[in-house]
Amino acid sequence: MGCGSCSTGGGCAPAGCKSNGSCLTGGCGKMEVYDWLSNLDMPSNYKPFQVIEVKFKGARKEFFVNNDNIYLEIGELVAVEGPTGGYDIGHVSLTGELVRMQMKRRKTAIDQVTRKVYRKATEADVEKWKAAKAMEWETMHKARTLALDLRLSMKISDVDYQGDKTKATFFYTAEGRVDFRELIKKMAETFRIRIEMRQIGMRQEAGRLGGIGSCGRELCCSTWLTNFKTVSTAAARYQNLSLNTLKLAGQCGKLKCCLNYELDTYLDALKDIPDRVDSLQTEVGVARHQKTDIFKKIMWFSYPNMEDWIPLKVDRVKEIMAMNKKGQKPNNLKEEAVEVATTTIIDKIPDYENVVGQDSLTRLDDKPKNKGNRNNRNNNQNRNRNNADRKEGAEKAERTDRPERVDKPEQRGPKPPQQSKNKPEVKKENAPGGQAQPKAQGGQPKVKAPAGQEQPNAEKPAGNKNNRNRNNRRKKPADKPKNE
Incomplete structure (x- = not known):
């Protein structure tokens, strides 16, 4: 078969090669069927499996x-x-031999597989298919409205359009x-397509709609379970x-399919455990089975x-059951108790510095406490x-009958005599000229001091109310009345 132009000496091309016996290294290189290097391990009469799964x-x-x-x-589409x-x-x-195993x-x-594969989906096919899928949601809601108008006891759960937009399958429970029949007539007039109604069960409905199970993963019926x-x-x-029933039931309202996953393992383990063991007869008394x-x-x-x-x-329980059948009773079962290893919980120390406190479950409980302390x-x-x-x-109410007194360290001196409000007196001082000065406006006598001499017993006017309050806050110990 080979031309002998390569180092292999010819005879290397498989059956079906149209390169006239030439190889890739020294011939014309006209490989028209397939690259035979990828099929060296396959027999010459091998034919690929023609059935695919879509x-x-x-x-x-x-x-x-x-x-x-x-x-x-x-x-691929x-x-x-x-x-x-x-x-x-x-x-x-699926393609190839895996399809044979799946079948x-x-x-x-x-022989039952009769429908054919036409072609790979073109851009026009994909656009038409996407437009059909976009119409499914609106079609389903309109169909539900028509079913309610006819008072039909059914629930339309999903709609599946065909890729060429000529047919729609309605799934209901x-x-x-x-x-x-009347519903199909109205839907055909509304949607102008061929209608197919298919009744499904609760499990199939949950599989079509999908969701998250109690385990936190996607539903088995919507991912891999068929x-x-x-x-x-x-x-x-x-x-x-x-x-x-609340824990054993799934979203479909039926018992969870995962209850069957480990059932065979439990049945194998139960073969060695005796059935219907309610009690054991001992000399101390009757021991009841708990778990x-x-x-x-x-x-x-x-x-x-x-x-x-x-x-x-x-094994010991089986021996005691055999003894009870013979009329024998063992001693106290506490002497034959098995030591059950208790699991010790080890606190894991984090290998990082916890600055924010994110690994604490009570980190949210500390905030109200701090807030309460701040509020207190x-x-x-x-x-x-x-x-x-x-x-x-209260101090202001007691000091309404006497003027305000402000002591400063540089103006301390003997107390001036108190004067009544009704009869103001004129205080005589050694003023130049030997004449007494009249009382100034405001109820306090105003006395002039000689030039260059400080007035010994002068009081400042009381001022406004805000200044008095501010001064009283600063001089609380000094302003307490003597009656207290």
Whole structure:
């Protein structure tokens, strides 16, 4: 087969090569079918698997035949044959031998796959497909309005448009059968497309709508779960779960599908544990069964009027049950109790300096306390200020009959004699000329001092009210009356 122009000596090209026996290193290089270097390990008569898997909206996956051997990769948009004519747009999810394994798992024969792959989706196909998907939300709400007008006991949960905008599938849930013939007529007149009604269950509805489960992850039915198995309360009993419907039910209102995930493991572990062990007969009394640790294989028993539970190995419980059948009774079970290791909680010391306090769960509780201390401090200051003002007001009321006195260190001297308001007196001083000075306006006698001599016993006018208050606050100890 080879031309002998390369170092391999010829015979290196596989069957189907149209390069006339030449190789890439020394010939013409006319490889027209495929790069044979990538298929050296495959047999010469190998044919790729022609069936592919395409994924549509709502985790719907279907198989299609790739008769034209179009090279497709996972994630590409392709145009495939519709179920009732036309074409639909979807993403390639599986190709090659993996599709064969998936068909075996779903028990689908190759003869049952009849719909074809037309082409890779073009730009016009993608634009038309996006326009169809944009109409689904508005169409669903209009369909719900029409169903309410006809008083039909059904709930339209989702709408799926075909890629060519010629058909729409309406998914609904209902407790029983619904006569929606009149509804289809009105929807066909409104939307001008072909209508298909499909009833689904509560689990399928949750899978199509999606959501977040109690575990914090996306719902299994909307991501990877395709086959729904029946879930019963026996699965919860085998796993020692409390029969609380609020915790065991999912968003669909049915029992959670994840209850079946670990059921087989629990059933295997329960094979070694005896069933229907209600009590054990001992010489001290009857020990009642309280609980069982399935994976540690330890069973707890307790005597009446005693709070302590006695842990026993499963093998020892079987021996005691055999002894009770023979009429024998063991001694006190406390002597045969198993030591159960207690888990010690170690406080983890952070390896960084906590400056802000973000790792403290009570960091939000400290703020009201600080705020309260600050408020108490402010309240105490306001209370002290109010008490001072109240005391100052009392002092003002007592000093209404006498003039204000302001002492300065440089003007201290003998007290002037008090004068009554009704009969003002004129104070005689040694003024030049030997004449007494009359009393000035304001009720206080104004005496002139000789030039260059300081007036010994002069008082300043009282001033306005604000100045008096300010001076009283500064001179509180000195202004207290003597009566106090």
